[in-house]
Amino acid sequence: MIEILDPRQLAQAKESGALVGGILQTLKSRTAVGTNLLDIDQWTKALIAEAGGQSCYVDYEASFGRGPFGHYICTAVNDAVLHGKPSDYQLADGDLLTLDLAVSLGGIAADAAISFIVGESKAPEDVAMITTTERALAEGIAAAVPGAKIGDISRAIGTVLSAAGYPINTEFGGHGIGSTMHQDPHVSNTGRPGRGYKLRPGLLLALEPWVMQDTAELITDEDGWTLRSVTGCRTAHTEHTIAITDNGPEILTKAQS
Template sequence: MIDLRTPGEIEDMKPAGRFVADVLRATSRAAAPGVNLLEIDSMAHRMITAAGAESCYIDYHPSFGASPFGKVICTSVNDAVLHGLPHDYRLKKGDLLSLDFAAKVNGWVADSAVSLVVGGDETPADRTLIDTVEKALARGIAAAQPGGRMGDISAAIGETAHAAGYSVNLQFGGHGVGTEMHGDPHVANDGRAGRGFPLKPGLVIAIEPWLMAGTDQIYTDDDGWTIRSADGSRSAHAEHTIAITADGPVVLTARG
């Protein structure tokens, strides 16, 4: 079922968006060489508790997960693509880290992700990969116009990726957001403009392009959660929760 939110409900979702943005800003700043992924998870957990928010991840157990996630933030490093389960690993200078975080505030959910190179020691290839997912996200958001179709968003993302020389995996993509983290409609990261679900004011979705440097094939790690590139190439992920309004898309998780 696809729910359309009233203007008042969209206003009510904004605190969740601001909180998610705050956590990603804080954890991104904390992601320095020598910092353990479990410390990043603990920081996010403390922020959830202090804000009176709820984790969307800790008890999350979809069909593709081996068990409840058990942590509150996804930390995907280097060839880890999505759903990186925080574990006892100390970040190194030059690691490519993606942070994906969702939380519920006052009954409403927001979901967002960002990628960065730890210690700022980035290669041109890493910079291009991160820039491409960020550009794909921006173009997907710009295409989320009332009166359009879901395929407009998917096509904008896919065209951006292909133009930069990347292939696109379609097994995971964006999704509806509301009182739960994942809902309809699915937002594919490639597609044809003018096709798919009509984009109407009140639709709230997470748009989330993710790319791997050398492949579009993935596998699940032994932890039952972390998804990695099949060829070991590095990956990047970007995501925002947006609301489609009569005046166009509004980014609820903007980090400023």
Template sequence: MIELKTPSEVAAMKTAGRFVGSILQELKETTKVGTNLLEIDDLVRRRIEGRKGAESCYVNYAPDFGTGPFKHYICTSVNDAVLHGVPYDYNLKDGDLVSLDLAVSVDGWCGDSAVSFVVGGDPDPSDLALIACTEEALAAGIAAAQSGNRLGDISAAVGDVAHEHGYTVNMEFGGHGIGHVMHGDPFVPNDGKAHHGYKLRPGLTIAIEPWFMKTTDEIYQDAKDGWTLRSVDGSTGAHSEHTIAITENGPEILTLRK
């Protein structure tokens, strides 16, 4: 069921969103060559435990698309991993493309956001282009999230950017409604038909999350951890995400970073 939030509820979600954004900003600034993925997970744990009213949306989360409950505080996807990456004992190497996806509840309201970047001083230009495409697609999707538009306008805007840059789009996972729960209605695909679907109304809160892979749109689930989604051809993936609110004055980003 799609739920619309009151202005005070949107303000409460902004508190959660800014907390998520602050953690991701800290991680982007401090993650470097040699950083261990478990160190990233531990930092997030400490930030959540140090914030009154904050709870992880991931620990013990057990949806039907994973294998058993998730045991960590953040998703860390590296190179050919693009979604749901499980932190493990791995020290990042020069040129690794890292996607960090974080969702936290503060006082019962959720914020969800993701960022991708390359560590080290020798990035592959094609990786930077892929990341930039997800960021451009996210901005286009947010710009289309106007009251009176349709859900398909957001999806079409995201997909159009991907196609313009030569990437194909996987439709299995995408954006979603968010509020008291991390994943709710409506589903927000990363491609679609403009002027179709649910009519956007003030108070609707959704996460928009373009994720693309360099040379494929097909993924498989890593059997070792039962969660991490990887490209079938080994090409890198990137992921950008913000939680937003539809308002009468246009879309408002609730998970802003610096």
């Protein structure tokens, strides 16, 4: 299903996006060496409830996971990159943490992810990898103009990732979003320009460049959800929900200043 939102729904999407962006920044500010991933999950639950939102994750079941996810946020550490299921783990100095959050508010969902390094030990290669996903996301967003094709976004993202030397996995990527969290069209993190669905005002997309340092191959953790690099290398993931408008793309999940 590809959903085109009306003006009322787009206004609601902006509220949903602001909530997701704000929660992620709050969680980042609270996270420190020694923070337990289960505490981050409980903070997320409380922040969603306080805003009157609904988690898109806690009851979520998918073909690539085992049973309901059962948590309120994805917490991926170091070699984990996607669908990181919170566990009883205390973060250490230098851990590379990705927080991925989707919340529905007023019937419209928004989805975003941030990667950052915990503590003071910041390996240059980790910083470079995070920065690369952020640059790839910015280029993908810039390409998301009315009349462009999904392939134009994929090409813009993939060009940045490839130029930085990262292998690109095409199993998981961006997606449409709206009244449900995951919708068509799929947005691969590399592709051919001029191909795929033509972008129209009212379309919401969650764009999410992610990379693993030296591989494109994933393995599934014993928890049935967490996806890790097959080599054990570090990973990074950055995501925003955007709206296609007559005036170009609008980022909905930026934290409000």
